[in-house]
Amino acid sequence: MRIYEYARQNNTTSKEVIQQLKNLDVDVKNHMSTISIDTIVELDKKFASNGNGTKSKPGNNNQQISSSNHNKNKNESGQRMNKQQTNKKSNNQNQENPNKKKASQEQQKQANSNANKKQVTQGQQKQTRPNNKQAPQGQQKQGGNQKRQDQQKKKGRQNKNQQHKRNNRNNNTNTAPKPVKKTPEKITYSETLTVEELAAKLNKEASEIIKKLMFLGVMATKNQDLDDDAVELICDEFGVEVEKEIILEDTDFDKYRDQDDKAELVERPAVVTIMGHVDHGKTTLLDAIRHTKVTEGEAGGITQHIGAYQVENDGRKLTFLDTPGHAAFTSMRSRGAQVTDIAVLVVAADDGVMPQTVEAINHAKAAEVPIIVAVNKMDKEGANPDRVMQELTEYELIPEDWGGNTIFVNMAAFKHEGIDSLLEMLQLVSEMEELKANPKANAFGTVIEAELDKGRGPVATLLVQNGTLHVSDSVVVGSTFGRVRTMVNDEGKRVQSAEPSTPVEITGLNDVPQAGDQFLVFSDEKKSRQVGEARQQKHIQETRSETTKVSVDDLFEQIKQGEMKEINIVIKADVQGSAEALASSLEKIDVEGVKIKIIHTGVGAIKESDIILASASNAIVIGFNVRPDVNAKKAAETEKVDVRPHRIIYKVIEEIEAAMKGMLDPEYEEKVIGQAEVRETFKVSRIGTIAGCYVTEGKITRDSGVRLIREGVVQFEGEIDTLKRYKDDVKEVAQNYECGITIKSFNDIKEGDILEAFVMEEIKRT
Numbered sequence: 001m002r003i004y005e006y007a008r009q010n011n012t013t014s015k016e017v018i019q020q021l022k023n024l025d026v027d028v029k030n031h032m033s034t035i036s037i038d039t040i041v042e043l044d045k046k047f048a049s050n051g052n053g054t055k056s057k058p059g060n061n062n063q064q065i066s067s068s069n070h071n072k073n074k075n076e077s078g079q080r081m082n083k084q085q086t087n088k089k090s091n092n093q094n095q096e097n098p099n100k101k102k103a104s105q106e107q108q109k110q111a112n113s114n115a116n117k118k119q120v121t122q123g124q125q126k127q128t129r130p131n132n133k134q135a136p137q138g139q140q141k142q143g144g145n146q147k148r149q150d151q152q153k154k155k156g157r158q159n160k161n162q163q164h165k166r167n168n169r170n171n172n173t174n175t176a177p178k179p180v181k182k183t184p185e186k187i188t189y190s191e192t193l194t195v196e197e198l199a200a201k202l203n204k205e206a207s208e209i210i211k212k213l214m215f216l217g218v219m220a221t222k223n224q225d226l227d228d229d230a231v232e233l234i235c236d237e238f239g240v241e242v243e244k245e246i247i248l249e250d251t252d253f254d255k256y257r258d259q260d261d262k263a264e265l266v267e268r269p270a271v272v273t274i275m276g277h278v279d280h281g282k283t284t285l286l287d288a289i290r291h292t293k294v295t296e297g298e299a300g301g302i303t304q305h306i307g308a309y310q311v312e313n314d315g316r317k318l319t320f321l322d323t324p325g326h327a328a329f330t331s332m333r334s335r336g337a338q339v340t341d342i343a344v345l346v347v348a349a350d351d352g353v354m355p356q357t358v359e360a361i362n363h364a365k366a367a368e369v370p371i372i373v374a375v376n377k378m379d380k381e382g383a384n385p386d387r388v389m390q391e392l393t394e395y396e397l398i399p400e401d402w403g404g405n406t407i408f409v410n411m412a413a414f415k416h417e418g419i420d421s422l423l424e425m426l427q428l429v430s431e432m433e434e435l436k437a438n439p440k441a442n443a444f445g446t447v448i449e450a451e452l453d454k455g456r457g458p459v460a461t462l463l464v465q466n467g468t469l470h471v472s473d474s475v476v477v478g479s480t481f482g483r484v485r486t487m488v489n490d491e492g493k494r495v496q497s498a499e500p501s502t503p504v505e506i507t508g509l510n511d512v513p514q515a516g517d518q519f520l521v522f523s524d525e526k527k528s529r530q531v532g533e534a535r536q537q538k539h540i541q542e543t544r545s546e547t548t549k550v551s552v553d554d555l556f557e558q559i560k561q562g563e564m565k566e567i568n569i570v571i572k573a574d575v576q577g578s579a580e581a582l583a584s585s586l587e588k589i590d591v592e593g594v595k596i597k598i599i600h601t602g603v604g605a606i607k608e609s610d611i612i613l614a615s616a617s618n619a620i621v622i623g624f625n626v627r628p629d630v631n632a633k634k635a636a637e638t639e640k641v642d643v644r645p646h647r648i649i650y651k652v653i654e655e656i657e658a659a660m661k662g663m664l665d666p667e668y669e670e671k672v673i674g675q676a677e678v679r680e681t682f683k684v685s686r687i688g689t690i691a692g693c694y695v696t697e698g699k700i701t702r703d704s705g706v707r708l709i710r711e712g713v714v715q716f717e718g719e720i721d722t723l724k725r726y727k728d729d730v731k732e733v734a735q736n737y738e739c740g741i742t743i744k745s746f747n748d749i750k751e752g753d754i755l756e757a758f759v760m761e762e763i764k765r766t
C-alpha cells in the first residue's frame, strides 16, 4: 500500500503518516512509497494511541491493491530500490560542508529529508491489504509482542509452536487419546486463502479458525477470503510459521533486476523538469540553459532535440527534460515513471502566480520533488519579485530570507541573466539529494519520447536511470524490444554507451514505445526476446479488453455516452478515386463534438490486414464496391469489426451521419444468404448469358438480389432473372448443387465470377 493511500483511508495527510513512519524508524521517500503490512499494523497502533484526531476507519482498509496499482508499484520499485540502498544520509555531512549556502542546504535538506530514504522490498509490492481493520487491532490486543524483523517473528512462532506441542501432549495425557492431525510447522500460500483453505493447511477444522477469528473480533464464514494479516494472526495463534510466496509475473522487470551492490553506487546527475504557467518563459529558459552549454562547450556542440539534454556546470552534470510544462511530467508519473529529481518553477515577475503555476506546484508536491523557483522576466518593467514571493507563500513556498526553505532565483532568461545562479542552486539541491546509481548494472530507465521515423524506424529517447546502456544491448522497452542499433547523445554525436541520468536516442526496436514506458537491458538476448514478446502479447490483450469495438449500430450510444470523440474509419474501394471521394465526404460530416478520422484508405478487396488494422484502432470498415475475402470475413467475425459494404457514396454518408446522430434506421438489413461460383457460361441469343454455377456457400433463391463479384470487386448489382436446375425453374438451390442463373439486364458474366445472393431482412432491435 502506498503512503498516500494509507493517509486517505485514515483521514490524515501523507505528511503526518511520513512523520509517524519516521518515529517508527521506517525510512520512506515520499507519499508514493509503499509500506509493508507490518508497517501498516504499527502505523495503525500509532494512530490509535496518539488519538490525534486521525480516525482509523474500520473496514476502510478492505480493498486489496488493484492490479493496476500493482503494476505501478512494480514499475517504481526498480528506481526506488536503488535509493533504498543509496540514499541513507548522514546528518553530519551537512555541517561539514563548507559551502557558503550551508543554511539553505540545511533547510532544503530538511524539507526533502523524507524524499531520500526508502524501504521497499520486492516482496512487499505484491502484498495484499488487510481485509478488515479488526485484525491489526486484534494483534494489538496480543500485547504488541511482534517485532518487525522476520527472524524474530519466526523465533516467536517456533517457541509458540513448541509450547503448543507441549500443550497438546499434556492434553493428551488427561483425555482419551484422539487421533489428532499434526499441525504443520510452516505453511505457504500465494494469493489469498479462505477460512476453509487455511483450516485445511493447518489441519484444523474451519470452525476452530472461525472461533479464533471471533476472539480477534472478526466474524467470518468459512468461504470468506482472509487477508494477509488475518492469516498471519491465525497461524501465530497455532504457532505455525507462515510465508507468503510472491509471484512476480514473467513480464515484470522486477523479476530480472538485480539488487545493486552498495559499493558500486556512484553519484549521478540530477534530472530537472522546468514547469510553470504558459508564457512565463519555460522554453526560453531551457534554450538559455542549453545555450550556456553550446557557448562554453567544445566547438561544434550543436544541441539536437532528443527530448532531454545535459549541461555541465563546475565540472558536474545536470540533465534537463526538454519538454516544458507539467503535462509530460504528469503523464509520465501516471505511467508509474518518476524521472524528475528537481522541479524548476518558472514564474514571470510581472505576472505572478497564475493557474498553471499552482498546478505545477501541486504536481511537484504530489511527487515530493524539491522545487526551485525561478522568478523570470526580471528585466521587464513592472517586474515585482516580492509579489511573486508573497503569492507563493500561500503554497508553502517560502523564501529563505523569510524563514522558509525554498530557493528563489531571480532571472531574465531572455537575456541569459541568472542562469549561472540557477545552475548553481540546482547543483546544490542535487548534492543534497545524494542521487546515486550503479553504472555497472544492466541499464534500466524510462522512455522520454518516441516516434516512428520514416528512414530509421522506431526511434526512442531513453533516460538511463541505472546501469549503463551500450550499443548492441538487448533491451525490452515497454512492450517493444530489440537490440540497440545506434545511440546518439543530445549533441547529435554517436556514442557507444550511456551512463546513469544520460538521455540518448536509440534505434533498433521492433515497435514504437510510449513516453513513460520503462526499459531494461538483458544480458541474455534470448531472454530479452522472450520477455519482450510476452510483454507485447500482454499489452495487446490489455488494450483489446480495454476497448469496446465500434459498430455503426451503436455509434450514437457511444457518442452519447461521451465515449467517442473521434470515429475511426477504414475505407476500401474499387478505385482510388472513389476511396478519396468517400474519405473527403466523410470527413466533412459535422456532428457536434465528433470527428471522423479516416485511418486508412486502399484499393481492392477487404483483406484480413484491413480488419486487423480496424480492430487495433477501433474502426469501422467501409467497403465501397468491394467485399471482404474469406480470411477478412473470418477475422471480422472474431475481432468483432463492423464491415459495411456500400455501392453509393451518398448512402455511406447518410448511414454514418444518421448513425452519428442516432437516426440510424434499424428496420432492414441486408443479409447475404449464399454464394455461387460461375463455372461455365452459355450465350443464348434470345436469353443472354446463362451462368452455369455451383453453389459454394448458403443458398441462392429466385427472389434474392444478386451481386457479381470479379476478383473481389463488385461489378454489378441487380436481380436474378431465372434460376434453374437442369431445365426446371426452381425457387432455391442449396449449397453443393449446380444451377443455371441469369441476371436481369446483365450479360457480362465470366467464368470464375462470384455471384452473391442477398435478401433484405428485418432486424430485431433490442
Ligand SMILES: Nc1nc2c(ncn2[C@@H]2O[C@H](COP(=O)(O)OP(=O)(O)OP(=O)(O)O)[C@@H](O)[C@H]2O)c(=O)[nH]1
Binding pocket: 276, 277, 278, 279, 280, 281, 282, 283, 284, 285, 324, 325, 376, 377, 378, 379, 380, 411, 412, 413, 414, 415
Ligand atoms: N522580457 C523578457 N521576456 C521573456 C523572458 N523570458 C521569456 N520571455 C518572453 O516571454 C514569452 C514567452 O516565453 P516562452 O519561453 O515561450 O514561455 P513558455 O513558458 O515556454 O510558454 P509556453 O511554451 O507557451 O508554455 C516569449 O515572447 C519570450 O521571449 C525574459 O526574461 N524577459
